[in-house]
Amino acid sequence: MANVSTVYALALVLLNYIMQVHGTGCPVVECWFVQEKPGRGFPAAMSQEKSLMYVRTDPDSTGAESQQKPPADIDPTRIYHVTDSSASLCSSSLKSPEGSVKKPLCEINPFLPQPAVVKWAAPLTSSAQSPIYLQADWFSASLQGLDGQLTLSSVMRAPKGTNEPNVILSVFSTSTSIRSRLGVPVVLDCGFWMDASSPLSGLGFAVEWRYQFRGEGRLVVAYDGKGDRLAETTEEGAELDIPALHQTGNASLLLEEAQVRHTGTYICTAYLPYLLAQVAIDLEIEEPPSLSISPSPLPISYPGQTLSVQCEASGFAPLSLELSWEFVGADGGVQSLGEGGMSGHRQASDGTFSQSSRLTLDLGKLDLGRGGEVTCVAVHPGGTRRASTTLNIIGVSGPSIEDSMAMVAVALGLYGVIKLFSWMFGTSGPSDSDSKDKKDK
């Protein structure tokens, strides 16, 4: 009997799992419902309540709610049955694996429809009367999928007091942050979707990209889809694909050539009359350094000598660099030589940085054998780079008597050879005075 009930329990667990993962296709999303506390001063205090969104793609289908009872700690008025015909909310990256602590981020806020003030969206609400359609409960939901694979923001409308909103406008991107090398084209992905059955959707749209970095912002590009006009901006090398915008809602921003100054946050906003939704994408320009070692090659050295070597790292961004030194001996053994003395950094006109490290090698204290490779190692977010130079040490094991005598013997031998040659040429070869005589003639 016990066995049967165990099997039964296991089957239930499995079924529940299958339902959750594959059953409805759309997830149950845990959210925070965040709003201003009424009647407080400035800055407004915020309240935060647990909330739940049951998502379905059409209002007639049974959503995920039929399989699960809502948790007891959630106020029933904060449980929403959302219909999303675009199925954006059904993305697999919004489903947290069963038992996983990592959950998608979700926040719901009350939303107040109002005419846009920016020039490129103002024409959308040029007629002063606001439609009766706006009288409803409006929410905006911002979600971030697992592993930064999706960022999504939706504006939803629920007939008053129903808790059954429909998604009217969604803006989404497949990445919350991207990295790029210097000098290559970059695509900042953004798309938008609007509910074609909404009376607002036939009235036109507008799209805008803003840039923000350390509290400063500027307009990158803006497009009035109603008047088919691009706003004037100072930005160069940034484009929208206008036909794609109209045909598929592809609002991706194309940067022709990544530069250091492009590092920052990009905000993609889509406007419908009275509505807007936006997502933010971080762009980081990461370029690893180029290294050069000087002097290279190193002068032939002898024990007891002190050498100075410099490693210059240049053309990198961002400013986050660790330089260190290594020595690889003839036997393949690796020794760390430390960081050396780091210089301050300089910034070039293209925004990239350079920085150097000077290593002092005291061959009297270090045992580097007969020499080997001296390597500068640069660790940077864009990648690790290395540069090496060869160190030759002669007369190893200290200038012993034998070594000194050998060197003297070699020197004497060389002296003898030179003497011999000069004697040979001096007697049998043509002399300088001879050639001078010839020129004079």
Ligand SMILES: *[C@@H]1O[C@H](CO)[C@@H](O)[C@H](O)[C@H]1NC(C)=O
């Ligand atoms: C949107 O357009 C960009 C650039 O043209 C392209 O790289 C991207 O794949 C498009 N996205 C979709 C979903 O079609």
